[in-house]
Amino acid sequence: MRKLFFLILIHPVILLYSQTENVNIQWNREDIHHFFPNALYEDGENTLPYFTRKIAWTPEGMLPVVSLKVTKTTEIATSILHGIDQSHLKKSPLLEYSLAREAGKSFVLVKVLPFIRQADGKVLQVDDFELLLEREAALAPLKSAKAGSWMDHSLLASGSWFKVSVEESGIHKLSYEQLQEMGLSNPASVSIYGSGATSLPEQFSHGYIDDLEAIPLYIHKGADGIFGPGDHILFYAQGPVHWEKDEESGMYLHQLHSYSWKGHYFVTDGKGEASGPEDAVLSTNVPTHTVAAYDFLDFHEDESYNLIHSGRVWYGDVFSVNLTEEYPFYIQGRVEGEPVKIHVVAAARSGVSSTFSIGANNEQLGTISISGTNLSHYTSTYAYESSEQFSYLTDFNEVYVRVTYNRPDANSQGWLNSISLNGRSELTLSGSQLAFRDSRSAGPGNISQFQVNEANSEIIIWEVSDPQHPQNIAYVLEGEIANFTLETNVHREFIAFRPEGSYPSPDYSSEGLGSVTNQDLHGLSHPEMIILTPELFLEEAEELAQFRRENDDMDVAVVTQQEVFNEFSSGTPDVSAIRNFMKMFYDRSGGTSSSCRYLLLFGDGSYDNRGSGEKQYNPNLILTYQSEESLSPTGSYVSDDYFGLLDTDEGMYDGLLDIGIGRLPA
Structure with missing residues (x-):
């Protein structure tokens, strides 16, 4: 099933961020046809009307967060329920929104299905609701989509690289001896690159990862000041679990990475000694909140x-x-x-x-x-x-x-x-590390003083709201309490840890980890066709590519799926890495198909993208794009078209195909 996101073009509505717009819907109803002024009806029979809004968005580098609160409803009479398709109604109104650009300006496009289906089967129409528009920091590892530029070559093209994995977010440790065992010839020049298990956005307007980026390290050199035997490095890693504040429930709810149980990083000793985090900007103003x-x-x-x-x-x-x-x-x-x-x-x-x-x-x-x-x-x-x-x-x-x-x-x-x-x-560092955030102190104009107990002058505190770029907190120690004050107009996350604490080490010896062969997909010229294959079928994919070269005079490049992940999603499986890889060629051709015209997925796919329990029966050699809908046989779908939606204002299930896509389900 194709799902399209259309919006009626109405006059832009400008909202101050973190403010609300009170919406009153003037319902009219004739028999079973529900409508109101400027309602949107999607294709299909007996569909319900959507409320839409186009809102000017000015804060560059920030992402919109839209939520709504229902304030008035009316029950729909049982006699006309037979004319309403209830299959997609939930206990709260369906809310969709995206960030788009038009004539060089940004807008938030909002769509609301103003109906509620209660657990007892009653259907309510929403008469009034509050629409709340807030902003949050963009995902730091992600490059601004409007730039449309890509690295000419990958960092993996030269040097010695070693791939490691982590299973959870937090501080991780690699000792000097582990770095030697891994294969580094000069551990004193160690640096780490990548973004772990950061889930790539499906909407281009939220950015993308373009090759690898270094992360800050804490390097423990001991009393002699030289990194050697007995010393270690510490770094903050992003695991496959992400927490987001749900405005409707007021809770933090977790989200699992859709394509991997682990996050990945790349270790090298050929880029010079890594730097530590920059210092965070603290506030000298009187705090509005004290956080203990x-x-x-x-x-x-x-x-x-x-x-x-x-x-x-x-x-x-x-x-x-x-x-x-x-x-x-x-x-x-x-x-x-x-x-x-x-x-x-x-x-x-x-x-x-x-x-x-x-x-x-x-x-x-x-x-x-x-x-x-x-x-x-x-x-x-x-x-x-x-x-x-x-x-x-x-x-x-x-x-x-x-x-x-x-x-x-x-x-x-x-x-x-x-x-x-x-x-x-209690905000107490009782062990080696403590990750913490405080939703109660977050809000417009708020300034918060955080008080970390059981501290000493040796502990380290980083802000990790942006896990790619942790910032060091220069706290003030008063007895056993580490105090620091900063602005908390948005939700912020921190981690406190002890340099000599006990920490998990990333895995560097399991299958698929360790030494990485040099590669440079960013350096490919302008192939007309890409054949994406698992390592298992590399030889057969090369045979097909050669056939196309000889019989169709095509410029064909054969790349492995893992190579794409290495350069476009920090080595972590993600369907958007494949899509973004194809977008690189599309952007380089100026947004036309004059460069890369075809993508062939050389391998079978399945709904089991992570190997969650049934992979032995459903081999997933090349990832598939699966719908969020997973309970309706007619509403759930899989589509390779996702890999061909390459314009900057596309990326999810909206838009038109820009390249030809096929799959050999081998």
């Missing part, structure tokens, strides 16, 4: 089952025989009197409505209601998903979240998607 606690974050998500073998959403525990599962969490340094917030996402397949009961320790918190589906028709939605947030006040650091599926009959079953847990913990 932070948002504790934890989650559970087991990716084992893709219910319809399509789409990118996976599920974990199955509730069919065992109907109750318990999940342990431990809140280090819990602040007494602060509630624990728990967000649970679950799905169920049942012919009637069913529920999950959610508890914590020995207390019942509430239920999640999930609509029933048609079990007998193959085009019906396979299962429905729902989520709820619960608040729990406890006297214990241990929290056992209990999930029970109240199965209505033997044909029904449920699945857990995820649990996100937020708490409040």
Whole structure:
């Protein structure tokens, strides 16, 4: 299914950032046809109207964050529900937005489906809502898309390079001896490049990665001031779990990388000694907030089952025989009197409505209601998903979240998607490292003084809001409290650590890691055709390329998928790396297809992009672009067209193909 993003061109609306626009929809209804002035109707029968808005966007280098709050609704009479397609309605209005450019100016394009489908099956139309537009820093490793320029050559073209991987975000350690074991001939000149498991945006307006960039290091040289045996380096690495503030729930919710369980970096000794982080700009103004606690974050998500073998959403525990599962969490340094917030996402397949009961320790918190589906028709939605947030006040650091599926009959079953847990913990560096952020102190005009307990003059504090460019915090030590003050107009993230602490080391010896052969995809001239292949089929891909050269007089380049990842996504699998690789040639040709015209994907694909549990049956040799929709057989899709949407204002599922794309499912 193709999904297109159209917007009615109306006069731009200018909003001050972090302010709201109150929207009143003047509904008119005749029989089952719903409409209001300037409504947008997408292609198809019996579709519902969308509210659209085009908002001028002036802060360069910042990304928009749009949210809405419903303030008034009206229930739609049961007698006309038969005329409404409810399959894509959720418990909150569908909100989509993107950043686009027109005549050299930036705009935020907003689209809202103003309908709500409640757990009891009632459908509400939204009459009034508040539209909130905020801004956040752009992902630092990502290059501005409007530049349209690319590196002439890759750093990997020369020198000795070694690939390593990490499984989680935080401080990692490599000793002098490990660097020698890895193969570095001059460990004293070590430097590290890459962006770990940073998920690449699907929209070009959010930027892209162009080759590798160095990250700051802390180099522990010992008393002699010379990096040698017994010394080590520390660096901040980005793992595959990312946390984002959800404005609707007020919680931080986790997101897993869609294509990899690990993040990757490249180590070399041929670029000179690495530099440390720059100093952050602190504030000398009187603080509006004092921060002695932070948002504790934890989650559970087991990716084992893709219910319809399509789409990118996976599920974990199955509730069919065992109907109750318990999940342990431990809140280090819990602040007494602060509630624990728990967000649970679950799905169920049942012919009637069913529920999950959610508890914590020995207390019942509430239920999640999930609509029933048609079990007998193959085009019906396979299962429905729902989520709820619960608040729990406890006297214990241990929290056992209990999930029970109240199965209505033997044909029904449920699945857990995820649990996100937020708490409040004391800002105390009790171990080797502590990552912290504080949502309560973030806001326009705010200035916050952070107070880190159990500190000494040896600890190091970095701001890692931009994980590619950590900044050093020059704190003031008062007793065992490290104080620092800075502006917190946006959410900021920090990590405090001890130079002599215990830290995980990146993996450098598993398959696919270690020494990297020199490569230079950036240095390719202007091939007419690209054949993208796994290493497994490299010889066969070369045979096909030679056939095209001899019989069609085509300039054909054969590249491996891993080479593309190395230069365009820091060695971490990502479909957008392949798309961005093709965009490089498109941009160099001035936005025409006069250069590279064809992309051939030489290998089979599958919905199992990460090898989450069924890869032995669904080999994924070349990544596939899967839809977010993963429960509707008619709404979920896979498409290689994504790799050919190359204009700067394209990138997701909107736009027109700029090159020819094919796949040999070998």
